[in-house]
Amino acid sequence: MEKVQNDGLAKSIGISNFGVQDMETLMVSAQIKPTVNQILLHPYVYRRQKPILDYAAKNGIIIEAYSALIPITTAPGGPLDKPLNEIAAKFGVTPEQILMAWTKAKGAVVVTTSSKKARLEGYIAAGDITLSPEDIAAIDDAGALGEEK
Numbered sequence: 001m002e003k004v005q006n007d008g009l010a011k012s013i014g015i016s017n018f019g020v021q022d023m024e025t026l027m028v029s030a031q032i033k034p035t036v037n038q039i040l041l042h043p044y045v046y047r048r049q050k051p052i053l054d055y056a057a058k059n060g061i062i063i064e065a066y067s068a069l070i071p072i073t074t075a076p077g078g079p080l081d082k083p084l085n086e087i088a089a090k091f092g093v094t095p096e097q098i099l100m101a102w103t104k105a106k107g108a109v110v111v112t113t114s115s116k117k118a119r120l121e122g123y124i125a126a127g128d129i130t131l132s133p134e135d136i137a138a139i140d141d142a143g144a145l146g147e148e149k
């Protein structure tokens, strides 16, 4: 991948699903620091993924969050439903947009997808939502309650 970048075929290179130990090992030999580490990130896995976010922040690696919408798409009915719906109603937006705003508040960039234009437009608009520390704490607490083991 470093050769790909050195040959001018990519502006940046990154990694995916690297844990702290994987990143430490890579940093010993890397000639080019990875720009991003794309990982699973949503409130139900936040506590176990946090060391990866901390290591990445210290080392200038951007965290890209995939499956940020899992609490809504594949795991609805959990403790997050209530705070997500309440905060979404307060802002007049969708719960998906609140999950994206929460991800941004954790310093990560969301990588998502949709087949629907309205959802994609909503995802762009989510960049303008700034959650309060109380909103973030409510989501963190509910995420910890429904934590994936």
Ligand SMILES: NC(=O)c1ccc[n+]([C@@H]2O[C@H](COP(=O)([O-])OP(=O)(O)OC[C@H]3O[C@@H](n4cnc5c(N)ncnc54)[C@H](OP(=O)(O)O)[C@@H]3O)[C@@H](O)[C@H]2O)c1
Pocket (backbone or CB within 6 Å): 016, 017, 038, 039, 066, 067, 068, 069, 070, 072, 073, 096, 111, 112, 113, 114, 115, 116, 119
């Ligand atoms: N690096 C890795 O190991 C890894 C692993 C997984 C995924 N990824 C990547 O991450 C990106 C995001 O993919 P993801 O699957 O993780 O997506 P995600 O961002 O968690 O969710 C996107 C999906 O959620 C659906 N959705 C949104 N709102 C919904 C709602 N209210 N009810 C039901 N469904 C709803 C969308 O369907 P509609 O089309 O109907 O809007 C879309 O299919 C992709 O580019 C994928 O390739 C990477």
